[in-house]
Amino acid sequence: MKPVNIDTLKQNFFGTIIMPNDDAYEQARKSYVGSGSPAIVVRPNTAGDVVVAIQFAQSNSLVISIRSGGHSVAGFCTNNGGIIIDLSVINSVELIDKQNNIVRIGTGATWKKVAGTLQEFGLALSSGDSTSVGVGGLALGGGIGWMVRKYGLTIDSLKAAETVTADGKILRTTATEYPDLFWAIRGGGGNFGVVTHFEFAAKPVGKVFSGMIIYAMENLSALLKGWRDAMRASSEDLTVMFLVMPSFFGNPPSAIAWCCYAGDDETAAMKAIGPLLKIGTVVQNMVVKKNYADVLEEPHPPEGVKAIVTNGFVEQLSDELIDAIASTHGKEVGPVLQLRYVKGAMNRIDSGSTAFAHRGSETMLVSASFVPLEATKTEIDQAMIPWKTISPFTKGAYVNFFSSANKEDVAAAYPQETYNRLAAVKKIYDPKNIFNQNYNIPPAD
Ligand SMILES: Cc1cc2nc3c(=O)[nH]c(=O)nc-3n(C[C@H](O)[C@H](O)[C@H](O)COP(=O)(O)OP(=O)(O)OC[C@H]3O[C@@H](n4cnc5c(N)ncnc54)[C@H](O)[C@@H]3O)c2cc1C
Numbered sequence: 001m002k003p004v005n006i007d008t009l010k011q012n013f014f015g016t017i018i019m020p021n022d023d024a025y026e027q028a029r030k031s032y033v034g035s036g037s038p039a040i041v042v043r044p045n046t047a048g049d050v051v052v053a054i055q056f057a058q059s060n061s062l063v064i065s066i067r068s069g070g071h072s073v074a075g076f077c078t079n080n081g082g083i084i085i086d087l088s089v090i091n092s093v094e095l096i097d098k099q100n101n102i103v104r105i106g107t108g109a110t111w112k113k114v115a116g117t118l119q120e121f122g123l124a125l126s127s128g129d130s131t132s133v134g135v136g137g138l139a140l141g142g143g144i145g146w147m148v149r150k151y152g153l154t155i156d157s158l159k160a161a162e163t164v165t166a167d168g169k170i171l172r173t174t175a176t177e178y179p180d181l182f183w184a185i186r187g188g189g190g191n192f193g194v195v196t197h198f199e200f201a202a203k204p205v206g207k208v209f210s211g212m213i214i215y216a217m218e219n220l221s222a223l224l225k226g227w228r229d230a231m232r233a234s235s236e237d238l239t240v241m242f243l244v245m246p247s248f249f250g251n252p253p254s255a256i257a258w259c260c261y262a263g264d265d266e267t268a269a270m271k272a273i274g275p276l277l278k279i280g281t282v283v284q285n286m287v288v289k290k291n292y293a294d295v296l297e298e299p300h301p302p303e304g305v306k307a308i309v310t311n312g313f314v315e316q317l318s319d320e321l322i323d324a325i326a327s328t329h330g331k332e333v334g335p336v337l338q339l340r341y342v343k344g345a346m347n348r349i350d351s352g353s354t355a356f357a358h359r360g361s362e363t364m365l366v367s368a369s370f371v372p373l374e375a376t377k378t379e380i381d382q383a384m385i386p387w388k389t390i391s392p393f394t395k396g397a398y399v400n401f402f403s404s405a406n407k408e409d410v411a412a413a414y415p416q417e418t419y420n421r422l423a424a425v426k427k428i429y430d431p432k433n434i435f436n437q438n439y440n441i442p443p444a445d
Pocket of ligand 1: 139143145189195
């Protein structure tokens with residue numbers, strides 16, 4: 001690895017600099033899915049530090065990885081021989097406008113910190129399902145969480161963002177200030193600059209009803225159809241992720257409806273959740289009243305394997321698709337399949353108003369196949385056979401749930417019109433494509 005001279009950086013950068021021979025390097029180079037060998041890791045304290053880091057990276061021709069929570073499913077937040085701009089120190093969570101519930105959040109915060117802090121104000125944001133996922137990466141992709149049906153995507157609550165662009169400008173972007181950039185960062189990922197802060201309109205949320213309902217794996221097709229019908233009839237306060245699991249950690253294959261009812265009225269919650277207790281044989285019902293912050297869980301990925309993750313949206317969860325799922329999933333061996341029922345608030349926003357374009361969807365399917373770390377292409381292809389049977393039913397995909405990052409993935413995430421518009425915005429804000437460690441949109445010609 002070519003050493004970099006950090007003398008100039010030290011003069012203007014007031015955050016932390018971590019080099020390969022520092023003790024902190026071993027931890028700093030790791031991501032949720034793997035490790036890299038960056039030439040340097042910097043932890044800016046401010047947007048001004050980010051400007052200096054970007055200028056330093058460009059003058060030393062360093063590949064730039066941006067990191068907020070480090071949970072990129074494709075491992076983009078680390079690299080070999082480049083720089084990691086690690087935003088974990090920029091992690092404040094403040095209520096800046098009590099009347100309108102506007103919260104200002106540093107992108108390096110974790111969603112655990114956000115949920116825990118907002119709870120003190122009786123507020124919450126729909127984020128994701130996991131505590132340690134970062135604000136930056138999740139929100140820039142869209143954000144599909146436990147209250148998606150009631151409040152939409154995470155970006156649907158976004159009011160403003162502070163972004164450092166490739167030319168070192170710190171821009172406040174809103175619906176009226178740099179609206180093209182504001183449109184692009186709501187779904188376009190880390191293509192357009194380093195976002196340091198977001199301002200969201202949080203929602204009043206207190207206790208919720210949440211937990212898993214575990215079913216006997218008797219008739220998966222009937223179970224899934226019952227779940228779909230119950231979801232179609234239910235209040236949008238209820239968001240459910242249905243998990244179809246193979247044999248895992250020594251347990252037999254299982255089917256789980258993981259619920260979050262975003263309200264504290266027990267009668268209303270039971271009315272919404274009750275039908276899910278009648279769709280199959282319930283082995284365990286763990287739904288209880290709890291703080292929204294306690295709904296988020298720390299992920300525990302199985303060790304010694306890697307996850308091949310892919311996904312797709314469906315506009316109608318048809319009987320035909322459910323039969324295809326039931327014939328290929330929930331076996332002794334095979335992928336974990338998540339079905340996230342998303343129909344609700346996000347459908348009522350025009351598809352062209354954010355770079356996240358798949359607003360017509362009813363359900364998102366996420367497949368995770370676990371293969372050996374050194375799996376061959378043949379082994380990976382084999383593991384993907386169940387997905388290949390159901391992917392023809394999908395239309396479009398969520399950019400944040402891919403372990404690969406090829407042209408097909410980018411095309412699935414961004415329909416042609418969205419892609420063209422993103423490429424035009426890219427040309428304005430990052431014409432040299434220095435932010436390319438992502439689901440990359442090269443600048444338009
Ligand atoms: C265990 C697990 C659970 C998940 N659950 C959900 C879920 O429920 N809902 C959901 O929507 N998604 C979920 N995801 C997907 C998640 O949204 C993405 O992996 C996301 O990229 C992680 O964000 P991060 O900040 O932790 O990641 P990072 O690895 O830090 O960032 C990922 C990429 O985003 C870009 N980026 C990050 N921060 C910035 C920034 N501040 N400025 C510019 N670009 C930036 C960069 O390109 C970076 O490489 C989950 C992922 C995992 C691993």
